[in-house]
Amino acid sequence: MSWRNGHIHTAIATVRSNRWLSFLTMLGVIVGVASVIVIVGISEGVKNEITSQVNSFSKNVITVQSKVDNLSSFGVAQSPAVSTLTNQDISSLNKLHNVTAVVPLVILSGLAQGDKTYHGGIIIATTQDLPKVLNQSLAFGSFFDTNETSSDVAVLGYNAVAGLFNEKIPLGYSFIWRGQAFIVDGVLNEFKTTPFSNNTLFNNTIFIPTGALQQLSLMNNASIFQILIGVNKSKNLPAVDKQITAILLRNHGGQKNFSVLLPSQVSQSNTSILNLLATLSIGIAAISLFVGGVGIMNVMLMSVTERMHEIGIRKAVGATNRQIMSQFLVEAVTISVVGGIIGIVLAMLTDLALRATTNLTPSLNWRVIAVGALVSMLIGIIFGSIPAVRAAKKEPIEALRNE
Amino acid sequence: MSLIKLEEVSKLYGFGDATTLALDEVSISIDKGEFVAVMGPSGCGKSTLLNIMGLLDRPTHGTYKLQNRVVERLGHNRAAKLRRDTIGFIFQSYNMLPRQTVLDNVALPLVYKGIGLTKRLKLASSMLERVGMQNREYFYPTQLSGGQIQCAAIARALVNEPSIIIADEPTGNLDSAGSRLVMELLSEIHLMGNTIIFVTHNPDLTRYATRVVYMRDGRIIQDESTNLGEIAETAKKRLYKVRTKSVEDDLAGVSLLMKTIPDKTEAALSRRNKSKRRDSKKTGGRS
Numbered sequence: 001m002s003w004r005n006g007h008i009h010t011a012i013a014t015v016r017s018n019r020w021l022s023f024l025t026m027l028g029v030i031v032g033v034a035s036v037i038v039i040v041g042i043s044e045g046v047k048n049e050i051t052s053q054v055n056s057f058s059k060n061v062i063t064v065q066s067k068v069d070n071l072s073s074f075g076v077a078q079s080p081a082v083s084t085l086t087n088q089d090i091s092s093l094n095k096l097h098n099v100t101a102v103v104p105l106v107i108l109s110g111l112a113q114g115d116k117t118y119h120g121g122i123i124i125a126t127t128q129d130l131p132k133v134l135n136q137s138l139a140f141g142s143f144f145d146t147n148e149t150s151s152d153v154a155v156l157g158y159n160a161v162a163g164l165f166n167e168k169i170p171l172g173y174s175f176i177w178r179g180q181a182f183i184v185d186g187v188l189n190e191f192k193t194t195p196f197s198n199n200t201l202f203n204n205t206i207f208i209p210t211g212a213l214q215q216l217s218l219m220n221n222a223s224i225f226q227i228l229i230g231v232n233k234s235k236n237l238p239a240v241d242k243q244i245t246a247i248l249l250r251n252h253g254g255q256k257n258f259s260v261l262l263p264s265q266v267s268q269s270n271t272s273i274l275n276l277l278a279t280l281s282i283g284i285a286a287i288s289l290f291v292g293g294v295g296i297m298n299v300m301l302m303s304v305t306e307r308m309h310e311i312g313i314r315k316a317v318g319a320t321n322r323q324i325m326s327q328f329l330v331e332a333v334t335i336s337v338v339g340g341i342i343g344i345v346l347a348m349l350t351d352l353a354l355r356a357t358t359n360l361t362p363s364l365n366w367r368v369i370a371v372g373a374l375v376s377m378l379i380g381i382i383f384g385s386i387p388a389v390r391a392a393k394k395e396p397i398e399a400l401r402n403e
Numbered sequence: 404m405s406l407i408k409l410e411e412v413s414k415l416y417g418f419g420d421a422t423t424l425a426l427d428e429v430s431i432s433i434d435k436g437e438f439v440a441v442m443g444p445s446g447c448g449k450s451t452l453l454n455i456m457g458l459l460d461r462p463t464h465g466t467y468k469l470q471n472r473v474v475e476r477l478g479h480n481r482a483a484k485l486r487r488d489t490i491g492f493i494f495q496s497y498n499m500l501p502r503q504t505v506l507d508n509v510a511l512p513l514v515y516k517g518i519g520l521t522k523r524l525k526l527a528s529s530m531l532e533r534v535g536m537q538n539r540e541y542f543y544p545t546q547l548s549g550g551q552i553q554c555a556a557i558a559r560a561l562v563n564e565p566s567i568i569i570a571d572e573p574t575g576n577l578d579s580a581g582s583r584l585v586m587e588l589l590s591e592i593h594l595m596g597n598t599i600i601f602v603t604h605n606p607d608l609t610r611y612a613t614r615v616v617y618m619r620d621g622r623i624i625q626d627e628s629t630n631l632g633e634i635a636e637t638a639k640k641r642l643y644k645v646r647t648k649s650v651e652d653d654l655a656g657v658s659l660l661m662k663t664i665p666d667k668t669e670a671a672l673s674r675r676n677k678s679k680r681r682d683s684k685k686t687g688g689r690s
Contacts, residue, residue: 318487
């Protein structure tokens, strides 16, 4: 009853008449709510982007990586150059059911010499199924076919073109690698980001067919750093996963010196770091919200002390403890809700600014905003209730004596 | 049946050595329709008595029956509601909310009664009209004279139509014109059947009262009925016929009523001598 009849009116009047003080009180809530929304928005946006990219490239792809556990005990980090995966593994995996493609990625050393010497990237030997598995199209030309075409062809990553040639579309041009000339057959479209957590920058890579390795008798030195396995249907993923593990264990004499990653696990390694960062940032934002709440409590306590005489007058004309309490509570909630609204608007503006000036696309969904609004209201109720109770408890005559 | 009935009511403040006895077993009963003036020196317990009667304070001992209902141990909320519905307060320092208009101030008691905005503003406006303040509705208290604020305060006290009006020195901050305005208003309210209890230091104002209660050191020392329009006998005696304080008393800050009555003849003689001297000086100057 009393909520409807005057407290909101009184609260707004009080907030208005102390504009500057009210604004300072709100500041904590404004910053807190805005930062929570922006941080959650950014991390959600980045997560969405990564998930969509990972999904587009490896929806039904299982990744097998080499894993050498005891390497670190020598003070050597895991390197793609040391691999436990073999050609035998590839031929075994090719025999599996429900597998559409087995694509090895073999990292090779050496510098390629075109119009200029290329220092910017690596050379990877692979098979014709790579574009299919990576779900990537070609900008120019075509991808080599290891079964049909000769092995002295190459496909360039989008950025490798400029590093190797003066020409923008170097189809038919050749470069020399390890004494062998390779003719450029195609150029891949640009990969939006690196799909793997490993630092394989496909945009900077020169792809050659695995047949070239035999030709240069490099087969024994080559290290298969990764095998991508395409599976026909996503429901078959777990079964194929088990089979792969079983086959590789058999091939490796029972040693689990490899890891088999499902698509979800590939993206997980990225998102878990992001989640960690987001949790940390939300923690910081929560602290700032808490500080904002304490600010509200301080100001409200001050206001209660300052307005003790007013409380006395109100009690003298018949206000009950509950009515006084709700008046002060409404005031605190008004301050924090208005602060929350300003915070939400600020977050939206920040979001716009981020979209305009950076390539981040924060996702501001209504849930985050609703949580922001709710949190600000809760802060008002929680931190406003202590001063409100204090105001209500005063004996009327004691309150009146306070001038 | 009395409207207000206090039986051996005491009020103590403080603890241990610092205990002060503000009211010392005061018993009084006030009937409906009475216009009671409470007089006495500062610190004699007049305000404490009124605060207890108005349910702003609780007695330490004794019983208080308001409208035949025992109220001295009433819960906070019940006391607040009873206060809201039966008692209107007028204070010496007006106690208006400075940031609200006169109209909002007068409507304040109605807020706590749960009356809607439009209705309570209408009621407040008609009450302001009754006290002759309708053209000042949207003024802030700081923009009004003392007498006008007190009139608005009276409107606020009346807006809930309480049966009892408690006024603690309502004219204490006012000049004689303001005082008269306020007292005329109170006597009008009295004529409409309200019970009024007010504290005053001004013996002139006892002419509005039907009963005068004198207090000293937390006790009622005299309780006298008077006729409307006449200054109470005791007040006349005690306040008019008492010689003024000496210079030493003034320096020591001794209040008028605290002072024992000085020797009449001596004081009269000295006064006469003084006036004679003044006269002779004047005549001497002329000649």
